[in-house]
Every structure is written in structure tokens, then in C-alpha cells.
Amino acid sequence: MKLEECLKRADETKELILKKNALEEIPAMLDAFFPANSGVCLVSDEHTHKAAGARVEEILKKAGINIAGSHIFPGEPRLHAEYSHVTFLKDWISSLPDWKNLVPVSVGAGTVNDLLKCTSSELKIRYMSVPTASSVDGFTPNGAALLLDGFKQTVPCPAPLVVVADIDVIAGAPAYLASSGFGDLASKIIAGTDWIIAEKAGSAGAMEAPAIDEIAWAMIQPGLLDALNNSINASRGDGDAIKILFESLAITGFAMQHYKDARPVAGSEHLFSHVWEMEDLSFNGVPVTHGHKVAIGTLAATAFTELFFADPKGPPEVPKGFTRPTKAERKAATEAAFKGSRACSRLAETAVNKMMDDKTVDAINQTFRDSWKEMRGRILERLLPYSELKRLMVRADCPNQPETIGLTLNDVIITARKAQMMRNKYTILDLAFDMGNFEGILAKIEASDIYLR
Numbered sequence: 001m002k003l004e005e006c007l008k009r010a011d012e013t014k015e016l017i018l019k020k021n022a023l024e025e026i027p028a029m030l031d032a033f034f035p036a037n038s039g040v041c042l043v044s045d046e047h048t049h050k051a052a053g054a055r056v057e058e059i060l061k062k063a064g065i066n067i068a069g070s071h072i073f074p075g076e077p078r079l080h081a082e083y084s085h086v087t088f089l090k091d092w093i094s095s096l097p098d099w100k101n102l103v104p105v106s107v108g109a110g111t112v113n114d115l116l117k118c119t120s121s122e123l124k125i126r127y128m129s130v131p132t133a134s135s136v137d138g139f140t141p142n143g144a145a146l147l148l149d150g151f152k153q154t155v156p157c158p159a160p161l162v163v164v165a166d167i168d169v170i171a172g173a174p175a176y177l178a179s180s181g182f183g184d185l186a187s188k189i190i191a192g193t194d195w196i197i198a199e200k201a202g203s204a205g206a207m208e209a210p211a212i213d214e215i216a217w218a219m220i221q222p223g224l225l226d227a228l229n230n231s232i233n234a235s236r237g238d239g240d241a242i243k244i245l246f247e248s249l250a251i252t253g254f255a256m257q258h259y260k261d262a263r264p265v266a267g268s269e270h271l272f273s274h275v276w277e278m279e280d281l282s283f284n285g286v287p288v289t290h291g292h293k294v295a296i297g298t299l300a301a302t303a304f305t306e307l308f309f310a311d312p313k314g315p316p317e318v319p320k321g322f323t324r325p326t327k328a329e330r331k332a333a334t335e336a337a338f339k340g341s342r343a344c345s346r347l348a349e350t351a352v353n354k355m356m357d358d359k360t361v362d363a364i365n366q367t368f369r370d371s372w373k374e375m376r377g378r379i380l381e382r383l384l385p386y387s388e389l390k391r392l393m394v395r396a397d398c399p400n401q402p403e404t405i406g407l408t409l410n411d412v413i414i415t416a417r418k419a420q421m422m423r424n425k426y427t428i429l430d431l432a433f434d435m436g437n438f439e440g441i442l443a444k445i446e447a448s449d450i451y452l453r
Helices: 003-009 022-033 046-062 083-094 110-123 167-171 175-186 188-203 214-220 224-230 232-236 239-259 268-278 290-308 327-337 344-353 358-370 372-382 386-395 409-422 428-435 438-447
Strands: 015-019 039-045 067-073 102-108 128-131 144-148 151-155 162-166
Touching: 003 015, 003 214, 003 239, 015 022, 015 239, 022 046, 022 128, 022 162, 022 167, 039 046, 039 110, 046 067, 046 102, 067 083, 083 110, 083 144, 102 110, 110 128, 110 144, 151 268, 162 167, 162 239, 167 239, 175 188, 175 224, 175 232, 175 239, 175 290, 175 386, 188 214, 188 224, 188 268, 188 290, 188 358, 188 372, 188 428, 214 239, 224 232, 224 239, 232 239, 268 290, 268 409, 268 428, 290 386, 290 409, 290 428, 290 438, 327 344, 327 409, 344 409, 358 372, 358 428, 409 428, 409 438, 428 438
Parallel strands: 015 162, 039 067, 039 102, 102 128, 128 162
Antiparallel strands: 144 151
16 A cells, blocks of 8 residues: 555544655644644654754744743663653653643654653643654554563554654664664564464464454555665665655554554564563663664564475474473463563563463464465465575665674574563464474574574
């Protein structure tokens, strides 16, 4: 689907301006979509204020629009999507005169946007987003990805009413932010294959394994590879590539607005990223961006999926003597894996609750064995081969080996185990766990001289 059609399918964002000199449109957007406003309050960080915030202030003042307040987070250390910042912003905005009639405006990349998205939701007022980079898919979805009580989660909240994205501003962002956005876009490949898997498992009784929504699928999957190939040069400041990348990421957000869940855009690859976000992964003292973590998660999930469906004759062999863990064993294993995490008890509860009874697991096993040829064909048709995916990552200046974000192969293997435990959301990791060959696939990745090398 084209951007315009996807915007119509979204029910929360009413307008997206994506062009050169888009900042000049902000006063008109305020009049058109926030007619009762008494002014604005701006939220940015030191980097994004310099990139666009100061210019937004000039435009607003020239138009005679009241700026009730402007909060600028420090540029260093890099801002984290911690819920504590939402608490601060709620107190700050509610202290401003006539705050209920103000329009909060986020001027920044994904973190600034998510913080103000959640803040505006809790204050029950709508906001405007002014992105300064094509760094994530998080500008347009309903929901904010935040760390709350040590647990990375998507907090339900409305998407921005209006998005004003200036291509010149986005093109001026640091190159690593564009490559981060590319990594996030590439992750939709695994989101697609995992949804195919989930739909089939759901037909056999698996939990959190919904059928594919045709509209959400049509928004993202058919044009995904073209979008990736055409946005390769975004990190080099290519205006056309940046426009395609931002537009493609925005569309994924509209798919979430339509579907009311992240299933269309996130699968097992994001679970890898969630683990690393909970662990505050940094490299050379600098926090690794969401999209760069997702890029390595996408490579890991691709390797896992490719190996799982490698044999045309049937699923990977189950080790002799394999037995499914009991709930008590599962709880103990999860507590050991997440020892020291503030979210440990909650994660252990999730890992236990997502375990299904033997009858359902047997039904899932039989369903995939009976439909192996069909399912293998559908998955491999949608899955970009690992070698091709890695070449795309290299061309897009995106991380393509664990070491590029400060990890080892062993770290990724350990993360895979944690990722399978942490969310009740059926993916390839759960299928391998249910079919008894999860550890066998990880062993093949470790023994390979190709995957994650």
C-alpha cells in the first residue's frame, strides 16, 4: 500500500507531512488539527534542539504562536527511554499555564518521541511529532517502548495526531541514526516469517499466535525488499533514500495503529533487542541504538530460521532422551538466566505461563510435520537468505556482526535463550522450543563458520 492509503487505515494520526521545508507547515498544522490550542510546549534534547528545535521556535514566534515552555534534555549521556522521564515531563507540563489546551511537540528522534507520546497519553492530551532522524519505526505507532521497573515493554498510548518530518533535517542527522532505521526496517522480514509460523501454530491451539491480518500484512510485506534496496544509501545522506526509509518506517507504525498491536512489525528479532535494552547494552561507552540492536537480532533470528527450515524432508532431529522441562524447571532456568534483573520474577512468571500442556504441544508438532513442505516453502519464500541480508547490512553501514555492537557469538547464543523466555508471543524460538530442537539449532549456529561471523 502507498503511504496515503496506509494513513487512511490509521485511526489516530490524521496527517503526515514528509518533504523539504516541512517545518514551515507547523503553524498551519496546529490551526488545522488543534484548533482550540492556546500554544505549545516543546520537548527535545540538546542535539535535536540544535538540529531543528531552535528553528521550530523561530517559526512559531514568527507566526505569533505562544511557546509556554521548552524542555531540553541533556545531549550527553544519551537519553534513555526510562519511564522516570515521563514522570518528570508530566509534572513539568502540568505546571504550565493553561496546560490542558497546550499542544506538546516532540522535536527529536525515537526516545524523545516515545517519552512525550506516553506523557501526552497520561495527561489525556494529543501531541505533534517533529522527527529529526529516520532512526526507528516508533514515530507513528500507538504505543511507546519504555523501560519500566527494569522491563522493556510497549506502553499503550495514542500515536501523534500529526507528524511533520522535514527531509533536510532528517538528512542532516548523524549517519548512524539512518543505519539504525535501516536495521529496524530490515527486522520486518522476521516479523513476517514469525507471523506465518504463529498463524499455523495458532491453528493447533498455541497461545498468542494470531491469524495474519491481510490489511496489516499488505501495508508492510509486499514492498519490503524494494524499500530496503531503495534505502541503502540513507546513511550517506541521500535524500531520496532517506525519504523512502522514513516513509517505510512510518507505514509500519500505521500498520500497528490499524492492528492495535506490534505483531505486524516485530517478532523474535525484537526479543533479542529487548534483552539487550534491559541490560543497557553499550559499546565503547556509548549506548547501542535500538535499530542496531535489532539489526543483530534480525541476523540471529534469520540464522535460526534458516537452519530450522533447512531440511526439505522435515524438522530438525530431536536429541535422544529429550524431555520437556517441567514448570518448576522452567521457572528455575529463567530465574538463573535473569538473575540480578529487577524484572526477574516477572520474567519467570511469563516463562512459566507461556508453557502449554502436552496435548497442545503435540498438536503443534504434528501440524508442522504434516504441513512441512508447505510451511517450509512459505517461510523460505519470505525469508531473505542470511548471506543476502548480511550484504544488505554491510551496504547500509549497519552492524553485521555481534562484535560491531560489543557482543560475542556466545553472548548472542545466551540472549537467544533469554529471548525465548521473556514474552508470551509465538515465534520461531517458541516453535523450536516446542518441537525439542531449540538447543540443537543454537549448537549449529555456534559450529557454523558463516552465521554471526
